[in-house]
Amino acid sequence: METWAPPKGFAGSWVLACMAGLAIGAPLATLWGLSMRPSVLAMEAGRFAALLVVVRAVGGAIAGGALGAAQAWALRRAYPDLPAAAWIGVSAAAGFAVAVSSGLVIGALARHGGAVSIAGYVVVGAVLHGVLGGVLFGIGQARVLRAVTDPRGTWPLV
Numbered sequence: 150m151e152t153w154a155p156p157k158g159f160a161g162s163w164v165l166a167c168m169a170g171l172a173i174g175a176p177l178a179t180l181w182g183l184s185m186r187p188s189v190l191a192m193e194a195g196r197f198a199a200l201l202v203v204v205r206a207v208g209g210a211i212a213g214g215a216l217g218a219a220q221a222w223a224l225r226r227a228y229p230d231l232p233a234a235a236w237i238g239v240s241a242a243a244g245f246a247v248a249v250s251s252g253l254v255i256g257a258l259a260r261h262g263g264a265v266s267i268a269g270y271v272v273v274g275a276v277l278h279g280v281l282g283g284v285l286f287g288i289g290q291a292r293v294l295r296a297v298t299d300p301r302g303t304w305p306l307v
Contacts, residue, residue, distance in 0.1 A: 159227050166223035167216065174215030174244075178208035198256060206249045213244020213286070220290075228297040239289030246285050251277040 185204045192200050217240025221233040254277055258265050265273070 159223075162223045162226065163220075166219040170216035170219030171212070173219065174212035177215055178212040181208050181211055202249060202252045202256070205252045206245050209244040209246075209248025210241045211244070213247075214241035216240055216244070217290075224294070228294070230297045232293060232296070235293045236290065239293055240286060243282070243285040243289050247278060247281045250281055 182204055185200075189197065189200050189204060214237055217237040218233075220240065221231065221236040224231050224236065225233060251274055255270060255274055258270070258273065
């Protein structure tokens with residue numbers, strides 16, 4: 150069985166698109182979070198955590214959507230039939246899910262004592278974002294890309 154490979158000469162534009170998407174998405178997500186800071190800080194303690202998860206989740210969707218938009222721009226050069234809205238949508242949804250999941254895990258760790266150092270939170274957060282991002286973005290985007298690539302190519306898990 151033949152495996153899928155990107156079109157010749159495509160890798161450079163793909164890497165640049167991913168870098169550009171993250172370079173735009175991360176600051177936009179940060180600006181979103183900063184704009185919500187007064188609302189989060191004004192919340193009573195019982196609602197603070199829930200609002201913080203929502204703010205992080207929307208920030209994840211913003212970052213994922215920006216990444217997906219840049220990737221869709223690059224992919225449409227190689228695959229003109231790529232449904233850009235679907236690609237951006239699954240990317241935003243994956244960013245949302247990664248932010249919610251990692252936020253809930255970090256929150257659970259924080260509630261169970263001070264056994265984890267700041268460096269530990271950073272490492273756990275990075276691992277969660279890497280693993281969850283790889284799985285969620287990979288599965289969602291592969292399903293969209295599958296519709297416009299050679300059907301003989303292999304797409305494990307999707």
